[in-house]
Amino acid sequence: MFDLQAQDPLTNARTGILRTAHGAVATPFFMPVATKATAKCISPQELVENGAEAIILNAYLLHAMPGSERISQLGGIHQFMAFPNTIIADSGGFQMIRESLFLGISDKGVQFRNPFTKQKEMVSPEDIMRIDMRLGVDGAMCLDHMPFVLDPYEDIFTATLRTHKWAQRCKLEHDRLKKEGNVLNDQQLLFGIAQGGTHQALREKSAKFINSLGFDGHAFGGLCIGERREEMYSAVVTQLPHFDAGKPRYLMGVGSPEDILECISYGVDCFDSVYPTQTARRGTMFTLDGQIDITKSKYQEDTSPIDESCQCATCKAFTRAYLHHVAKVEKYTAYRYLSVHNTHFIQQLMKEIRKGIDGGYFSEFKGEFLERYAKGKREKR
Numbered sequence: 001m002f003d004l005q006a007q008d009p010l011t012n013a014r015t016g017i018l019r020t021a022h023g024a025v026a027t028p029f030f031m032p033v034a035t036k037a038t039a040k041c042i043s044p045q046e047l048v049e050n051g052a053e054a055i056i057l058n059a060y061l062l063h064a065m066p067g068s069e070r071i072s073q074l075g076g077i078h079q080f081m082a083f084p085n086t087i088i089a090d091s092g093g094f095q096m097i098r099e100s101l102f103l104g105i106s107d108k109g110v111q112f113r114n115p116f117t118k119q120k121e122m123v124s125p126e127d128i129m130r131i132d133m134r135l136g137v138d139g140a141m142c143l144d145h146m147p148f149v150l151d152p153y154e155d156i157f158t159a160t161l162r163t164h165k166w167a168q169r170c171k172l173e174h175d176r177l178k179k180e181g182n183v184l185n186d187q188q189l190l191f192g193i194a195q196g197g198t199h200q201a202l203r204e205k206s207a208k209f210i211n212s213l214g215f216d217g218h219a220f221g222g223l224c225i226g227e228r229r230e231e232m233y234s235a236v237v238t239q240l241p242h243f244d245a246g247k248p249r250y251l252m253g254v255g256s257p258e259d260i261l262e263c264i265s266y267g268v269d270c271f272d273s274v275y276p277t278q279t280a281r282r283g284t285m286f287t288l289d290g291q292i293d294i295t296k297s298k299y300q301e302d303t304s305p306i307d308e309s310c311q312c313a314t315c316k317a318f319t320r321a322y323l324h325h326v327a328k329v330e331k332y333t334a335y336r337y338l339s340v341h342n343t344h345f346i347q348q349l350m351k352e353i354r355k356g357i358d359g360g361y362f363s364e365f366k367g368e369f370l371e372r373y374a375k376g377k378r379e380k381r
């Protein structure tokens with residue numbers, strides 16, 4: 001299921017191949033976010049063209065609309081959204097930070113307000129596993145209790161213990177469903193999620209416990225939600241050695257080129273984030289010389305592409321001057337062109353990183369990339 005290929009001589013960065021029922025994913029990899037089975041302003045085909053071998057969506061929200069039974073009847077999630085590659089499903093744990101959805105939590109499960117019907121519904125760890133099986137995703141995430149990073153220690157402790165109990169229940173139910181057979185994707189993987197806030201001892205304890213349950217991969221949960229960058233890095237460094245080195249390690253919700261490069265050097269294999277598409281919709285474009293804001297008037301006569309070296313459909317076709325104009329007069333169309341560039345940029349960065357690790361020059365690549373990226377300072381809006 002997961003084969004390691006190369007190990008960087010100077011850092012813990014590594015490459016590998018993750019095999020799922022929908023193809024091989026070269027690691028480390030980055031997943032664009034398609035929460036409700038659609039990314040914002042960019043099609044599944046464009047994500048494939050940009051090099052995305054995997055995406056992430058949300059099991060609970062798809063159960064809420066259009067329903068996991070319906071997606072199952074329509075042939076499963078890959079057929080439904082016409083995405084042929086690997087699909088991972090987050091559970092719904094992350095939705096607990098959305099006040100409009102989250103109503104309460106107990107050992108039984110999470111109570112949500114269905115965002116479409118407005119009805120209250122209880123979702124248990126077992127429910128999420130059944131939803132994932134009906135969707136036919138390639139990788140399922142356990143339902144976890146994700147606390148706020150600034151919550152008092154006692155609350156984070158309680159959430160971490162509940163996450164552990166739910167991880168056991170998810171594993172039992174997932175094994176049972178697979179054994180029962182007659183499922184859309186009998187190769188579906190299950191990832192455990194460790195919590196612990198910014199408390200190192202709790203992070204360590206959580207990683208050890210989650211690792212003991214026999215999951216196919218392990219995730220760092222509850223990060224990139226308001227803690228300082230150093231706190232996020234130190235949570236990863238604390239937990240990582242306690243996750244089985246032969247299984248993929250997934251840092252949820254990250255992120256920016258800087259954070260991706262840093263965490264790959266620690267040994268992280270997998271990332272997801274709305275960052276590339278969210279920044280694109282604000283007009284912020286990634287370039288090798290740092291970020292630029294295409295809506296600024298200094299681009300209205302700029303005949304260069306967003307990034308000279310980029311091979312995306314937007315850079316092949318359009319000048320900065322034209323994109324600046326489209327952003328002014330037809331913002332939804334601009335969102336699409338700009339999202340194509342940013343998602344392509346991140347996938348291209350991941351490719352270069354993998355080449356660097358395989359070729360034994362990852363540290364050099366990281367240093368040079370970050371220096372150039374920081375030099376062309378971020379433009380303030």
Ligand SMILES: [Zn+2]
Nearest residue numbers: 310312315341
């Ligand atoms: Zn481009």
